[in-house]
Amino acid sequence: xxxxxxxxxxxxYGSLLxxxxxxxxxxxxxxxxxxxxxxxxxxxxxQGVRDAIARAANNLTEIEEKLGIAEKSRIIALLAEDIxxxxxxxxxxxxxxxxxxxx
Numbered sequence: 001x002x003x004x005x006x007x008x009x010x011x012x013y014g015s016l017l018x019x020x021x022x023x024x025x026x027x028x029x030x031x032x033x034x035x036x037x038x039x040x041x042x043x044x045x046x047q048g049v050r051d052a053i054a055r056a057a058n059n060l061t062e063i064e065e066k067l068g069i070a071e072k073s074r075i076i077a078l079l080a081e082d083i084x085x086x087x088x089x090x091x092x093x094x095x096x097x098x099x100x101x102x103x
Contacts, residue, residue: 001057001061003028003029003032004029006025006028006029006057006060007025007029007030008070009057009060009061009063009064009070010022010025010026010029010030010060012064012069012070012073013060013063013064013067013069014026014060016059016063017056017059017060020042020052021052021053021055021056021059022056023042024038024042024049024052024053024056025053025056025057025060027041028049028053035049035050035053038053073103076099076103077099077100077103080096080097080099080100080103081096081100083096084096084097084100
């Protein structure tokens with residue numbers, strides 16, 4: 001799983017991680033810091049950072065596999081985009097656009 005996918009899951013499920021895991025994932029995914037840079041910031045070894053990030057990413061993946069919120073949001077977005085492209089009704093397109101803005 002790449003940083004972008006992990007970052008998306010972090011946005012949805014981040015509050016389910018402990019503060020340290022969430023912080024390291026944010027530094028890694030959102031701030032694009034290297035493992036070495038994160039290890040310097042948090043005061044643990046590079047390997048410790050790698051292990052913590054891997055565990056946290058696995059936790060997020062497992063949660064997504066059980067709940068499927070990210071996948072459902074992706075499908076809803078695709079359907080809303082199709083509605084916008086194909087509907088001749090302005091009010092329907094506006095409604096679909098509102099859906100896209102909340103997911």
